[in-house]
Amino acid sequence: MGDTKKTTIVLFSGDYDKAMAAYIIANGAAAYDHEVTIFHTFWGLNALRQETNIPLKKGFMEKMFGKMMPRGADKMGLSKMNFAGFGPKMIKGVIKKHNAMTLPQLIEMAQEQDVKLVACTMTMDLLGLQKEELLDNIEYAGVAAYLADAQDGNVNLFI
Amino acid sequence: MGDTKKTTIVLFSGDYDKAMAAYIIANGAAAYDHEVTIFHTFWGLNALRQETNIPLKKGFMEKMFGKMMPRGADKMGLSKMNFAGFGPKMIKGVIKKHNAMTLPQLIEMAQEQDVKLVACTMTMDLLGLQKEELLDNIEYAGVAAYLADAQDGNVNLFI
Amino acid sequence: MGDTKKTTIVLFSGDYDKAMAAYIIANGAAAYDHEVTIFHTFWGLNALRQETNIPLKKGFMEKMFGKMMPRGADKMGLSKMNFAGFGPKMIKGVIKKHNAMTLPQLIEMAQEQDVKLVACTMTMDLLGLQKEELLDNIEYAGVAAYLADAQDGNVNLFI
Numbered sequence: 001m002g003d004t005k006k007t008t009i010v011l012f013s014g015d016y017d018k019a020m021a022a023y024i025i026a027n028g029a030a031a032y033d034h035e036v037t038i039f040h041t042f043w044g045l046n047a048l049r050q051e052t053n054i055p056l057k058k059g060f061m062e063k064m065f066g067k068m069m070p071r072g073a074d075k076m077g078l079s080k081m082n083f084a085g086f087g088p089k090m091i092k093g094v095i096k097k098h099n100a101m102t103l104p105q106l107i108e109m110a111q112e113q114d115v116k117l118v119a120c121t122m123t124m125d126l127l128g129l130q131k132e133e134l135l136d137n138i139e140y141a142g143v144a145a146y147l148a149d150a151q152d153g154n155v156n157l158f159i
Numbered sequence: 160m161g162d163t164k165k166t167t168i169v170l171f172s173g174d175y176d177k178a179m180a181a182y183i184i185a186n187g188a189a190a191y192d193h194e195v196t197i198f199h200t201f202w203g204l205n206a207l208r209q210e211t212n213i214p215l216k217k218g219f220m221e222k223m224f225g226k227m228m229p230r231g232a233d234k235m236g237l238s239k240m241n242f243a244g245f246g247p248k249m250i251k252g253v254i255k256k257h258n259a260m261t262l263p264q265l266i267e268m269a270q271e272q273d274v275k276l277v278a279c280t281m282t283m284d285l286l287g288l289q290k291e292e293l294l295d296n297i298e299y300a301g302v303a304a305y306l307a308d309a310q311d312g313n314v315n316l317f318i
Numbered sequence: 319m320g321d322t323k324k325t326t327i328v329l330f331s332g333d334y335d336k337a338m339a340a341y342i343i344a345n346g347a348a349a350y351d352h353e354v355t356i357f358h359t360f361w362g363l364n365a366l367r368q369e370t371n372i373p374l375k376k377g378f379m380e381k382m383f384g385k386m387m388p389r390g391a392d393k394m395g396l397s398k399m400n401f402a403g404f405g406p407k408m409i410k411g412v413i414k415k416h417n418a419m420t421l422p423q424l425i426e427m428a429q430e431q432d433v434k435l436v437a438c439t440m441t442m443d444l445l446g447l448q449k450e451e452l453l454d455n456i457e458y459a460g461v462a463a464y465l466a467d468a469q470d471g472n473v474n475l476f477i
Binding site for chain 1: 166187238240256316
């Protein structure tokens with residue numbers, strides 16, 4: 001037990017490329033037998049959204065956030081050279097060419113490797129995101145649970 | 160003494176949402192009895208600026224930076240969906256609705272919990288920020304002091 | 319051996335100011351006798367590009383990325399207040415005024431202090447960057463090598 005290494009990542013960013021980096025490190029650490037947690041907060045929650053529109057009762061501002069934010073990993077933009085959506089197309093093009101994994105594939109792999117995917121409940125409230133809109137088999141927690149993991153972590157990153 | 164856990168955060172970003180995340184983690188860690196330091200560097204220094212304009216002798220470039228950068232936590236923009244200031248209004252709206260804490264309130268709470276707030280003296284020089292413009296009861300240090308804290312840290316983040 | 323402290327930095331960002339922060343921390347840690355690694359991935363690879371155009375055979379998308387991305391540390395933009403290149407001029411102005419070090423000088427210093435500069439081979443493939451275009455005396459590795467370093471690291475940052 002005491003020998004298991006731990007990796008925790010706070011995924012704050014809603015950018016495709018940054019989320020790729022987070023999930024590549026997480027999958028690598030899981031392959032290394034680390035216990036791995038990705039704590040999704042703020043815009044990072046968008047990586048956990050389902051692509052289909054789930055009709056839900058929401059207030060005005062929550063509806064606005066819901067519409068303006070990308071619905072799922074595949075819809076996210078780049079942190080650099082986004083060029084109104086052309087950049088993500090280029091990245092996805094080279095990913096395909098090099099037989100690398102797309103972000104949705106990296107997330108699926110993380111779930112298969114038992115990486116713990118956590119959605120931050122406090123920022124879900126702020127952005128008006130509900131459990132019904134997010135992927136199955138994820139956990140829900142707050143900053144206290146994150147810190148309980150991170151304080152014993154060997155690799156702790158904020159992305 | 161050796162049992163006290165340590166959290167250190169480099170706050171590089173000048174974005175309202177990223178600074179919120181930094182201060183939420185810092186306040187959580189302080190509530191967990193961690194020794195917590197936030198080292199403010201580059202644009203993160205703006206979170207420590209006072210709202211009122213303090214007239215000071217400055218060179219041309221220092222004056223420019225002073226005018227262009229947000230004067231205090233409440234004036235900072237969002238890293239995503241800023242929409243010329245509309246995004247921050249939305250975030251502040253949902254913070255109020257959910258009885259969550261604004262960034263200035265989170266900073267005040269951190270000071271009450273004895274989170275050590277440090278301003279990076281090297282980047283203060285570069286950006287022309289002077290002690291008179293910054294909040295009271297903060298510390299001033301450089302990268303060596305940051306590393307002395309971080310090398311014994313349990314949770315070290317760059318935000 | 320067991321007493322040597324370790325610092326590892328993932329440099330994901332291609333921004334001049336963020337790369338400055340990464341290299342300032344890395345040089346500080348090296349001066350403190352830490353074993354220091356900077357793992358350059360995605361846009362952070364641009365900090366390792368040579369300024370001169372090295373003609374190489376590349377596919378269409380790789381050529382596009384090569385043209386659109388900054389060629390070397392000196393050409394990188396700011397994460398904030400870039401203003402189409404005016405921001406970097408201002409920063410370089412105040413760096414000169416305060417006798418601080420530019421990013422290319424910080425990189426040179428890191429190499430002199432034996433900071434291990436690593437280029438991520440997976441993202442080199444994606445962005446079409448080749449060894450001939452990058453600085454001499456750097457290493458090439460993937461996420462597994464990064465994790466092997468980071469899991470024993472005292473200070474691990476993602477920038």
